[in-house]
Amino acid sequence: MISRRNWIRYSGAGVAASFIPTSHASQGRVVVIGGGFAGASVARELRRLNNALSVSLIEANAIYTACPLSNMVVGGHRKISQQQFSYAALSADGVNVIHQPAVDVDPERHLVTLRDGNTLNYEKLILAPGIDLDWQALQGYDKTAAELLPHAWKAGPQTTLLRDQLRSMREGGLVVMSVPKSPYRCPPGPYERASLIAGYLKQNNPRAKVLILDSKDSFSKKPLFLSAWQSLYGDIIEWQGESDGATVTAVNAENRTVSTDFETVQADVANIIPPQKAGKIAHLAGVTDRSGWCPIEPVTFSSTLQPDVHVIGDAAIANAMPKSAFAANAQAKLCAVQVTRLLNGESPVHGKLINTCYSLVAPDYGISVAGVYQPGEKIWTEIDGAGGVSPADASRETRAVEAAYAQRWFDNLTTQVFA
Amino acid sequence: MLKARISVPARARQGEIMAVKTLISHPMETGFRRNSLGQAIPRDILTRFECRYNEKPVFTATLHPAVAANPFIAFHVRAQDSGKLEFIWTDQDDQVTRVTRELTVDPAA
């Protein structure tokens, strides 16, 4: 087999290059948009499965900042640099990494347009754009407001902004967190964050409090979180749900107030996690539905709305599978197999997937949820009898083991994807 | 008496349209669920909500099991005269929960 990675040579920004192929002779041309856990994984897996494939990864940022464990940065236990990865290993594997945003997709002509105006032709397009924050969804919360009331729901400068606000908060201050309705990225993430913030406050600002204003009554691992909060943090964390009237309806960034249907709370630090939707390029590609997310055929992750486009990771509607880094990676591996097979004219595989998700209530106190999933006719379903959360009565040793597993899980996954 | 939360202005100008929000703690048990032993859990719901403004009904709601637990109902009322806003929930056994708020109405500007 001849390596066809040379059909596109792109050696950095500003290099003029024509991405229009001269003919359709080149078989197996895949373009991936988005270099997170889903996109970087699928690009690398495609090359691993068939190094004759031409694989381009379009990702605006040269450095990726991973979300899992970023709450440990907020809590002061990790540096943001420990969350950061380059795409050098992907390039070394023969993935054409293009650090530019994709600005348009033409599914009819199978063309992706980059910011510099060049276009890429594809046989299969894999979209892994992750989430966009919905700046229209919450009154008073836009990009400017986020500079004062960080969301920190995309790891990076927002993460360190929230950490720094906590560090400079007045003694005895109130941290208010706003949590949206599902679906959103990382279902247990807000509660892990509240835990690690409480841990920081307990050490450094013991009279301070965390108030969680939640738009729902149930959340991932709720009983485990509630009991751990009580035993580790006493009354530092107060959680209010939808039934308490805690749905946040508006914020005021200048005054740092957060309003629910029934009251307005004065915060010292406010962490606003707004409603979310699939990343913008998914909307431009026409693969989102009215929900703002991307419907897919479960077996192959192919879009139900556009041909030859697959959607994986947080942007996809994977039903029972949560929007987690583990799920994104698992979907990517499966999607790579399916795309490889489809390009070879083979039928797709009916495969099962796993999700495992750890939450750190403290650096040495971890809890987990796991699930095994299978594709049904229309949706991904969880296999009954499998999966579930850590036992409620587990020992502190088990919690410590799970905390250690969380860190090793992160190291393993980031090694596979980026190292 | 159930626990209720009301959001309504204490003061308004005559003619002003006031937002009213109500929330009451109630399971709204549908009657369709079964417990862990497989026995049907009997229906237990609020069936009616009413808002009276100086004794006059201005908003009523008929509720069925498909209203979510801890019913939340928001609506509007036009401010007319100072007086009393009453919020009345009635369950399927005619048990009543009543909450009252005083309202001061200033003349229109």
Place this chain on the structure above:
Amino acid sequence: MIRTINRRNWLAGAGTLATLTVQPRLLAAVSEPVQSVLKRDFPTAEIQPGRVNIELPALAENGNSVRMKISVDSPMTPTDYVSFIQIIAQANPLPDVARFDLSHANGLAEVETRIRVSAEQDIVVVAGLSDGSLWSGSAHIVVTVAACLDALY
């Protein structure tokens, strides 16, 4: 376990509105549960599409509580106002959800509540005006119920 049941057969497409005219020849256009509610509550009147605006999430991960806002185009004057707003969920075990009775004293024909949605479906809203005319709207919703959450019905 996850459930999504497709029962959007009677209304094609999200946000679009079929005529809900309650006349024998048109009744076939709406699903049987909605038909029975309409026949029971509005045996003679004609229902026109329009005037009813619904805010409902297109996708809910927990059908136990879905926030819904309904507004009806109306001046809400003593002679021209909305007298009621009724919500029907055709795929629920009971299609009746709630009915709100209003008058010009409300000033604004807008109500918000939280409902239970047991499956993917079109939620239908019928509004009655002071002149006796009936108007309707609908909104499509997909529901997935995650296993860790409480049983819905």
Place this chain on the structure above:
Amino acid sequence: MQATEPDPATAVSVQACYGCHARPGTEANGLVSFSARSALEITNKLKAYRSGELTSTVMNRISRGYSPAELESIAAHMAELTANEAPCSR
């Protein structure tokens, strides 16, 4: 030794395992690696997790998502990949 082609569904399942466990040939930075374990050892362990005879954190919950036959195929393929290392050499 030449790796035999596993059935595709098994290959997919094994890749999912590598979400936590280090791939053969990579540094041991994942959880328990399968180096030097035979197919039988892995099968027995997975079945013991499935039955609850052996307890762990997430493995009891995950193994119950597969039939005993699926676990056998997964174990066989894992052992083979470990023995060969080449197919996953990064």
